[in-house]
Amino acid sequence: MPFLSSKTRKKRAPFRDIGIFSAIACLAVTLSGCASLDTTAPSSERARPASTAQAARFGSVDCRAAKCIALTFDAGPSENSARLLDILKEKRVPATFFVLGKRHMEKYPRLVRRMAAEGHEVGSHTWDHKILTGLGRAQIREELDRTDKEIARLTGHRPTLMRPPQGRTNDTVHAVCRELGLSEVLWSVTAKDYKTDDPAVITRRVLAQSSRDGIILLHDLYPGTVPAVPGIIDALKERGYAFVTVPQLLAPGKAEPGKVYRP
Template sequence: MPSLTKKFPTRKTKNSGAGFRAAALGAAATALTLALTGCTQLETTAPSAVRAQAAGAPAPFGTVDCRKAKCIALTFDAGPSEHSARLLDILKREQVPATFFLLGKRHIEKYPELVRRMADEGHELASHTWTHRNLTDLSPEEIREELRRPNEEIRRLTGRTPTLMRPPQGRTDDTVHKICRELGLAEVLWSVTAKDYKTNDSALITQRVLDQSSRDGIILLHDLYDGTVPAVPGIIKALKERGYVFVTVPQLLAPGKAEPGKVYR
């Protein structure tokens, strides 16, 4: 039987930036093989593998069965931002759920009403850490603090505790896996990136997403950049025309579930 996981070579890199900056977010969307770091090979699991492991289970009531449907997941990092209300309007109009990997400092803190709205409108809320520091550069206690604080704020605002996180710049290692396991968090990477940190050209962002999209894709976008939200209607329209069904990351894995400490892509 073939392995249900994929392995990617990783290397250790250092980041001189301690806080959240646009440049740091730019590096987050560089080629995945450069963004993933650690002391060992990184093992990631594809959505289809998660579903295969739960082959005998029924699909949850009221959700899309991605074993049959051509599913794809829209994900947005580093919000909420001043653009998030407009994005939520678009998603509501198009009846498209998304997964939001929220940043704590200056984002969850600044826009608590948008966090509540995201939850109320059926989107999946997840963590993108508190300050966007590279987790592989931090001590175990610092990693715990980066992951604990956004979870506590999201739970306080919505009554729900996130079960997913996305490491800044996609950088992770064995220590991060271990602490995520302790905190009940699974790591989610991406298979499609628009590199929206490099351009405000919405047409270019749209084309980059469409060029890379395939079944079970996880699309990485950032709703804080000026060109990204205007690109979303075109992305949704074109992918729907290609037969895609938009789902959250947990729906993409269903009837399987993400396991804490594991990495999904």
């Protein structure tokens, strides 16, 4: 997907204006009490009995003792993702990518393979960014299963995590996710990087909201986001944070299909 200037943003297609860009507002509605959503905190999952903690290529981190935080990126891969992967490799920081199928995995299959090969977690953000709560059960399954199969084809591993577009979910979505072996992952930190191309603004917003067990939502398809990542990583490391994938954040517990996770 090409870089989008402030001028072109005014002419974006409905998918971009209503889909990704409304995510924070919609989650805010859920948090405000207008809708009921039963979520599980990472710390609660870690407290569940488990036989072994999950290992990482970046080194094992025990988030029961360490001050952990998770970087997550939605709606890629894009032309910016290769540079992002270079940064993460240089900084030795794992991330979780919630990828889209249409126009993204289709266009950049090698980047999806690279994400997995370099130790990052690859999850689903659906095939075409349809709002799942407005679909029937069969349509929800199609959006998720098609994406899962393509991720499995590219990486050799079927995903266990998904992030619903706009953060919108309901009992039907939970049920389909449970059948497909997927857990839903929301977020606690947003830079609203769909509203600014300024890396300094993005960095400041992330740092202001970050706390232990935080899940940071960013999008690697916007021009200001990837340049902000080195500063975000360095500043949070200085504050004593350890970067982990979402599965590592839950370890030694393990994400349970059909559950929704949010700090």
